Every structure is written in C-alpha cells, then in structure tokens.
Amino acid sequence: MKARSLRRYVPSLVLFGVLLLLWQVLPPLLHVREYLLPGPAAVVRAALDFSIPWHTHVWITTLEILGGFVLAGAAGVLLGVAIAWSAPLAAALVPFLVFVNTLPKVAVAPLFLLWLGYGVIPNALIAALIGFFPVVINTAVGLTQVDEELLDLGRVFGAPTWKVFLKIRLPNALPYVFSALKVTATAAVVGAIVGEFVASQAGLGTVIVNAQTNLNTPVAFASLLWISVIGLVLYGLVGLAARWWAPWADAT
Amino acid sequence: MIVLEGVGMTYRAESGPVEALRDITLEVGRGELVALVGPSGCGKSTLLRIIAGLRPATAGRVLVDRRPVTRPIAAVGMVFQAPVLLKWRAIVENVLLAAELSGLDPAAYRARAEELLALVGLGGFDDKLPRELSGGMQQRAALCRALLLDPPLLLMDEPFGALDAMTRDELGLELLRVWGEGSRTRKTVVFVTHSIPEAVFLADRVVVMTPRPGRVAETFPVGLPRPRTVETRASAELGALVLRVHETLSRT
Numbered sequence: 001m002k003a004r005s006l007r008r009y010v011p012s013l014v015l016f017g018v019l020l021l022l023w024q025v026l027p028p029l030l031h032v033r034e035y036l037l038p039g040p041a042a043v044v045r046a047a048l049d050f051s052i053p054w055h056t057h058v059w060i061t062t063l064e065i066l067g068g069f070v071l072a073g074a075a076g077v078l079l080g081v082a083i084a085w086s087a088p089l090a091a092a093l094v095p096f097l098v099f100v101n102t103l104p105k106v107a108v109a110p111l112f113l114l115w116l117g118y119g120v121i122p123n124a125l126i127a128a129l130i131g132f133f134p135v136v137i138n139t140a141v142g143l144t145q146v147d148e149e150l151l152d153l154g155r156v157f158g159a160p161t162w163k164v165f166l167k168i169r170l171p172n173a174l175p176y177v178f179s180a181l182k183v184t185a186t187a188a189v190v191g192a193i194v195g196e197f198v199a200s201q202a203g204l205g206t207v208i209v210n211a212q213t214n215l216n217t218p219v220a221f222a223s224l225l226w227i228s229v230i231g232l233v234l235y236g237l238v239g240l241a242a243r244w245w246a247p248w249a250d251a252t
Numbered sequence: 253m254i255v256l257e258g259v260g261m262t263y264r265a266e267s268g269p270v271e272a273l274r275d276i277t278l279e280v281g282r283g284e285l286v287a288l289v290g291p292s293g294c295g296k297s298t299l300l301r302i303i304a305g306l307r308p309a310t311a312g313r314v315l316v317d318r319r320p321v322t323r324p325i326a327a328v329g330m331v332f333q334a335p336v337l338l339k340w341r342a343i344v345e346n347v348l349l350a351a352e353l354s355g356l357d358p359a360a361y362r363a364r365a366e367e368l369l370a371l372v373g374l375g376g377f378d379d380k381l382p383r384e385l386s387g388g389m390q391q392r393a394a395l396c397r398a399l400l401l402d403p404p405l406l407l408m409d410e411p412f413g414a415l416d417a418m419t420r421d422e423l424g425l426e427l428l429r430v431w432g433e434g435s436r437t438r439k440t441v442v443f444v445t446h447s448i449p450e451a452v453f454l455a456d457r458v459v460v461m462t463p464r465p466g467r468v469a470e471t472f473p474v475g476l477p478r479p480r481t482v483e484t485r486a487s488a489e490l491g492a493l494v495l496r497v498h499e500t501l502s503r504t
Contacts, residue, residue: 149332152306155324157353167352171340248339248381 038218047222052207054226060203062230063120064192068127069234072184076132077177080139084169090140101133105191109198118199127191131184138180142173175249178242185238189231204230253317253405253440254280254303260311260465261298272298274465276312282404283438285431287451289497290461290469291504296444299466300407303442304328316405326354329398329439331411335390337382343393344369344378350400361400368396372426388419392426399430406431406441413445420447421485424454433479448497452490453480458497462504469504472497 024039026032034042047054079097083090109126116122146169154164196205204223211220242249261273272295280286288296301307302314305324314321329350337346347365348358369378372392374385382390391411398406411427412420432438445451451458458472474493476484484490 147334147336149330149334149336150338152301152304152332153330153336153349154353155306156304156326156328156330157350158324158326158355159353163353163355167349168338171338174340246340248383 035215035217038221042218043221043225046218047225049222052219052222056202057204057207057223058226058230060120061192061196061205061227064123064127064195064203065188065230065234067120067124068131068188068191069181069184071124071128072131072188073135073181075128076135076180076184077139079132079136080173080177081143083136083140084143085165097133097136100129105130106194109194112195113199118201123192123195123200123203126195127188130191130194131187134180134183134187135177138176139173142176143169145176146172174246175242178238178246178249181238182235182242185234186231189227189234193227253282253284254278254442255315255318256299256303256312257315258312259299259302259309259314261295261302261307262310271465273302273309274467276466276468278459278468278471280440280442282440283436284456285438285441285443285454287443287445287455287458288461289445289448289451289458289501290466291463291501292446294461294463295466296461297409300409300442300444304330304407325405327401327403327405329401329403329406331391331394331398331406331408333410333413335382335387335394337390337393337397339382342379342381343374343385346382346393347396347400350397354401356401365396365400368399368430369393371430372396386419388415388423391415391423395423395427395430404439406439408441408443410444410446412450413447420450424450425480425482428454428478428480448494448501449485449490452476452493452497453485458493460497460500460504470500472500 020040024041027037027039038046046052079093083093105126108129112122112126116125143165150168151164154168159167192203193205193208196203197209200206204227207223208220211217211223256276256278259273259276260271262269262271264270276299278286288299290296298307302309303316303321305314305321308322316325337343338349341349344362344365347369348361351358351361366375366378369375369392372395374389374392374396377385377389377393382393385393391414395411398408408427412423415423427441431441443451443454448458452472452474453476455474458474460469460472461467462469472493476487476489476493
C-alpha cells in the first residue's frame with residue numbers, strides 16, 4: 001500500500017528531475033546570461049545564502065498568507081452559512097459578493113495600502129479578498145446539497161432546524177469547504193505577494209521587486225522558491241486537515 | 253390506523269397545474285401490510301409523503317389513528333429507495349440518528365440499535381462506515397434506523413427498488429421477520445413498489461393505482477398463508493394473483 005502510494009509520485013518526480021537537469025545544462029550551452037535565467041544551482045545557493053535575511057522575509061510573508069487564509073476561511077464560511085440559512089439574506093448578499101469577486105483585486109491593492117498604510121495587515125486583507133469567494137460558494141452549496149429524504153427524516157422525527165443544521169448539513173458541507181480552502185490557500189499566496197509588490201518594506205514579494213531592480217535574478221528565483229515552499233506547506237496542511245476531518249470524502 | 257378520504261393532490265408546475273392524485277379513498281388497518289403498485293409517476297411516493305404529513309394533500313382528508321394529519325406525524329418509520337445514510341457516521345451511529353433527531357438520548361438506544369443490526373444480519377458491522385457496506389447492507393441499516401424507536405407505522409418507498417433481485421428477495425423475507433409476521437404486535441406498513449411479485453409476496457392487500465392522476469384501480473386481498481417462506485414465492489396461488497394484478501395494471 002505504502003510502496004504503491006509512493007510509486008504514484010515516480011512519474012512526476014522523474015519529469016521534475018529532467019526539467020531541472022535541462023534547466024541547469026541548457027542555458028550555458030545556449031549562452032543565456034545568468035541575470036536572464038540563472039540555473040537551479042545558483043538559485044539554491046541564493047536561497048540558502050543567509051546574508052539575505054530570508055527568515056524575516058519568510059516570516060512576514062507567511063504571516064500575511066496565514067492571516068489572509070484564516071480571514072478568508074472564517075468570512076467565507078460565515079457568509080456561506082448566512083446564504084444557505086436565509087433566502088432573503090442570500091438574495092441580498094449574492095449579487096454584492098459576485099460584484100466584489102469580479103473586481104480585479106490587483107487594482108484594489110493600492111487603495112488598501114492608501115487606507116491602511118503598508119505592513120502585514122493590508123497584505124493579509126488583499127490575500128483574504130482574493131481567496132474568500134470559493135469558500136462562500138462551496139459552504140453554501142455543501143449546506144444545501146443534502147438529500148431531500150434526509151431532510152424528510154428530520155421532519156418526521158420533529159428535529160428543530162438547528163439540529164438538522166448541526167448533525168446533517170454542516171458535516172455534509174465539510175468536504176466542500178475543504179476543497180474550497182485548497183483553492184484559498186493558493187489564492188492567499190498570490191494576494192500576499194501582490195500586496196508586497198505594490199508597497200512593502202519586507203517579505204518575499206519585496207525581495208523579488210528589489211532583486212529585479214538590481215538585476216539580481218538568482219535572488220528573485222530564490223524568493224520564488226521560498227514562496228512556493230510556503231504555498232506547498234499550506235496546501236499540504238489543508239489537505240491533511242481535510243483527510244482528518246472529512247475522511248469520507250475522496251481526496252482530489 | 254390510516255384513513256384516506258378522497259385525497260387529491262395537485263401541484264403547480266411551470267407548465268401549469270399537474271394533478272398527481274385524484275380521489276384516493278383507502279383504509280389501512282392496524283397491523284396490516286398494504287402494498288401500493290402502479291406505473292411510475294402515478295403518485296405512489298407522493299401518497300406516502302401525504303400520509304407522513306410531509307406534503308399537504310390539496311383535497312380530501314388523511315387520518316392516522318383518527319387524528320387528521322396536518323404536519324409531519326411522529327411515530328413513523330420511513331425507508332426510501334436510497335439508504336440515505338450519513339456518509340461520515342458509523343452504521344450504529346446512523347441508526348441512532350433517529351433518536352438524536354427526535355431529541356432522545358442516543359445512549360439509551362444503543363443496545364437496541366445493536367440488537368436490530370444483529371437481527372438483520374449486520375452484527376459486527378456497527379462501527380463500519382456506510383461506504384464499506386454493500387447496497388443491500390446499507391438498506392438493512394436504513395431499515396434499522398426506521399425501526400429504532402419502534403414506531404407503530406412504517407412507510408416504505410420502493411425500499412428494495414435499487415437492489416439486485418437476490419438481495420431484494422432476501423430483504424423481503426427479512427422485512428416480514430422484523431415486521432412481526434405471526435405476532436400480535438405487528439406494525440402497520442404501507443409499502444410502495446413497482447414489482448408485482450414483491451407486492452403480492454409481502455402484502456395482506458395489494459392496491460393497484462392508475463397512471464397520473466393516480467387513482468385506486470383495484471384492491472386485491474392476498475390470501476396466502478403466513479408466515480410466508482421461500483416456497484410461497486413458487487406457489488401457484490401467488491403466481492395466479494400476480495397475473496391478475498398484472499392484467500389490471502396493463503388495463504389501467
């Protein structure tokens with residue numbers, strides 16, 4: 001079982017290895033300069049060069065991503081519950097939420113910074129804004145996609161609405177919420193970096209902007225590497241949480 | 253036990269009003285097992301829901317135990333075509349849902365739940381999740397859930413319709429056993445099916461319904477001796493009655 005599940009990763013690992021190798025070997029052969037495309041070895045060297053305060057940048061960006069993720073999750077679930085709970089609330093909220101979701105968040109980011117100054121909080125807010133919508137939708141869908149017959153059972157047994165909600169609807173929604181949270185985890189990373197691009201004093205996005213100005217491309221790539229590590233860890237944690245709290249839903 | 257007087261049901265569809273049931277008059281005695289057969293779409297399931305008080309009739313009267321039914325009646329066990337078990341709950345917890353939704357202490361019913369599961373051959377499966385059980389086993393669990401609170405009335409909506417022929421026959425016998433065939437404490441059962449042999453084999457009376465709008469075409473008392481066994485299925489008497497019901501159905 002274990003061996004088989006490990007073997008599942010072999011094709012993607014092989015592909016990854018081949019790409020890395022090509023990336024290392026091809027650019028020098030084709031005389032591509034390092035400031036245009038540094039090889040993986042140079043990138044890893046930069047990522048582990050602790051004369052750059054990576055831990056501070058990683059910490060700041062992680063805070064922004066986590067803050068945005070938690071905020072998006074909490075707001076998304078609450079709004080989803082509100083929408084599923086009451087038709088008038090849904091009628092009031094949904095068009096508004098759709099409008100907010102269609103706004104290009106990248107364009108809103110400068111306004112946030114104007115209002116809130118720069119720092120962790122505005123960037124977390126941008127991350128939350130980008131990531132909350134799928135949680136709203138999936139929560140509402142998960143709460144309402146319940147077998148009509150189960151609800152009939154609730155009525156026959158005279159169960160109050162809150163009990164049907166707690167014992168049937170909410171657990172039913174869990175897998176939906178988790179699959180939305182996976183999307184949110186990725187979106188929160190984008191949001192935090194966008195915020196840092198617009199204006200920030202620290203964080204991995206800031207490193208990329210600065211590296212770009214100095215043509216220090218290996219550092220930019222190294223920052224990207226750190227960002228993807230944070231993103232993958234968060235995504236993995238959400239996946240683990242889903243398997244722990246909603247093991248009946250088949251993982252995707 | 254159940255009295256239907258001129259029950260009719262017309263519901264609004266987008267294309268206009270649809271008459272699902274017309275002038276159904278029917279009595280089901282205490283401890284009687286009545287099977288409703290009819291072409292699909294004849295409103296059998298709707299009629300069952302009207303008796304349960306889950307849908308209001310638009311004409312006529314429904315009495316259960318001499319009381320008019322105006323809202324979902326308590327003390328009824330319902331079984332549907334799908335087992336509709338909670339995917340995230342172990343089998344015994346699914347059976348106990350009946351107690352929980354009724355506001356009773358599930359701990360007090362655990363012993364009975366385990367007893368019922370053993371009675372239908374699910375002893376040792378208490379802690380399994382629904383997806384670990386076959387369709388027939390899941391439907392047995394659903395039957396246990398319906399029986400948990402020992403309701404005097406069972407309403408069954410094509411409960412074995414989704415099962416293969418062999419499991420279906422097995423569950424029919426099982427139903428007769430838990431129904432209390434031969435005992436004085438039998439439950440009243442209304443059993444909707446589209447299998448004529450199943451209806452004749454199980455029932456005291458077979459009610460044949462017409463296509464939409466559903467009306468009672470004819471009622472056949474079933475004189476087959478009880479307890480009914482595997483041999484009953486092969487008897488000439490059963491065969492003759494199946495044929496008569498069949499002829500009536502094809503005339504409607």
